[in-house]
Amino acid sequence: MTIEQFYDKGLAHASYAILSEGRMALVDPARDPQPYYDFAREHQAEIVAVFETHPHADFVSSHLEIARTTGATIYVSQLLGADYEHTAFDNGDEVKLGKVTLQAINTPGHSPDSVTILLLDENGKQHAAFTGDSLFVGDVGRPDLREKVGNLQAKREELARQMYETTNNVFKQLNNDVLVYPAHGAGSLCGKSLSSDTFSTIGRELETNYALQDMSESDFIKTLLEDQPFIPKYFGHDVLLNKAGAGNFAESIQAVPRLSPDSALETGVLIVDTRPQAQYKKGHLPNSINLQEGGKFETWLGSIVGPDELFYLIAENEQVLNSVIRKAAKIGYEQNIKGALLTPPVLPASSHTTDIDAFRSDPDAYTIVDIRNTGEVKAGSMFENALAIPLPELRERKNEIPQDKPIMVHCAGGYRSAAGQSILEGDFKTAVYDLSDAITTFAIRTH
Structure with missing residues (x-):
């Protein structure tokens, strides 16, 4: 038996190939299927199954393309309401793969249709759990992405309550030495405190994961719901696209x-x-x-x-x-x-150049716009009276920014503020400046 993890740093997304006796299964494959084809060819294996733990919000899966290309069967929960040909995979269902068995466990909480795939070795012993977005290293999946999208919709409080049941009745009941293979690591917006480690064990998570500690249902729900990151505009779109199945990547x-x-x-x-x-x-x-x-x-x-x-x-x-x-x-x-x-040959517009010394000597002469995320601002600010508007909301909320003074945009390191300046400068009569990476020379003021 071989387990191979494929990791996309840009989306902090992990997908997996499981290989046994020349037969290969994939879990939560990324949009580009070529790496999986290459791996199968290298190991002279046949791709026979593709498992989707849920309809993903943060990336587009290649499950339908792979199935069409290889003839593999797609396995998903019947609760997903998939629009493509598939085989239902829910509590108690099993798929034999060479000498190992892949067993379905419904694990709602991040979404109502989430499934964890439990890998049993040739002796029937629990070996690994492919947990999708239900259980991460150091976290569990956020419960606030399915209130308005998907075949099944649920309020965040309802899903948080389901996650409480899942953590106690499923994950805490697995053997301590079971390997945990999640769909995401640090940097993903599918949770709030994911570890940079890309795999773990149940025993380690029982010791270190805040969501697996003993607490009341009400405390769990409150803890899980607070301080979740923003929801990107594309998340709902991708849930529906994955439910339908995307077109071929190369085409x-x-x-x-x-x-x-x-x-x-x-x-x-x-x-x-x-x-x-x-x-x-x-x-x-x-x-x-x-x-x-x-x-x-x-x-x-x-x-x-x-x-x-x-x-x-x-x-x-x-x-x-x-x-x-x-x-x-x-x-x-x-x-x-x-x-x-x-790059076009004629570029008629340009941005204002920031005089850092002038700003440092008199920051009150500017309207300062802090475009960091809400959680970052909550943890501490750089400037008193700064107007906080997260970058994902800036285009829609720019009319909230007064134009009686020059505007200084800042984030935490300079990448986002460049985008922020470009969003504002085209519509504003007053000058818009970007503090860029000079922001790192200013101290954070904790609240």
Whole structure:
């Protein structure tokens, strides 16, 4: 038996291949199926099963593409109401894979249709649990993503109550040496305090995971619901897309229109400019947002841009352009790209250059906009009287910002503030500045 973890750092997403006797099963595969095909070929294995622990909110799965390509059976909970051909996989159901057995355990809480896959070895002993978004290393899945989307919808309090039952009646009952293989690690927005470790054991989680400690149901619900991170705009869209099954990855990418740099772009359509902020500030197109290519590009794209919104995509070279198109496809946004192009020759707009010394000497002369997440602001602020508007809400709430003074935008390190400045400067008459990475030289004031 072999278990292989595939980890996507950008989305902090873990998927798995389970191999026994030349037969291979996949759990929660990413949008690009090629790594799984390569692994199967390397091990001369046949992909016979694809398991979805639930309809994912934060990435698009390739389960349907893999099934169509290989003939593998898709296994999901019947509660999911999947639109594609599948086999129901719920409490007590088992799938034989070579010498091992994969057993279904319904584990609602993150979603009503979540399933954990318990791997039994050739002797029937509990070996590993593929927990999806139900149990993470150091956390459990947030319960507030299925209030308005999916085949089954549930209020956050109801799902938190279900998670309490799941932790006590399922996870605490597994053997201590059972390996825990979750679908996410630190950086995922599917929980609030995930560890950077990508696997664990039940015994370790019983000792260190706050959600597996003994507490009353009411205390558990209160603890689980508080301080959850923001919900990106694309999450509900991806739940529905995964319920239906996405189109083939390579074909979807190839369908993105490629434009020449001097193409005339349609007025009023948003432009996502992925160039480094120094280049963007020197010159860019109006109605553009500077969302730099980086480790979390896809998350911020889906947090700032709505799932029904078309946009142009600009990059500094072909390598970056190909990369950001692929990342957009990972969250199902490739169909939103009206055109992808390299840097246009004429860039009529530019950004104001920040005088750090002038700001440092008199910060009260500026309206300071803190675009960090709510939890970050709650933990401490850099400036008194700063107006806090999280970046994912900035486009919708920019009218709350007074324009009687110059505006200074800041985040925690500079990546988000570059996007924030670009969102505001096109519409504001007053000057908009970006504190950028100079923010790291200011002390946090705890509340």
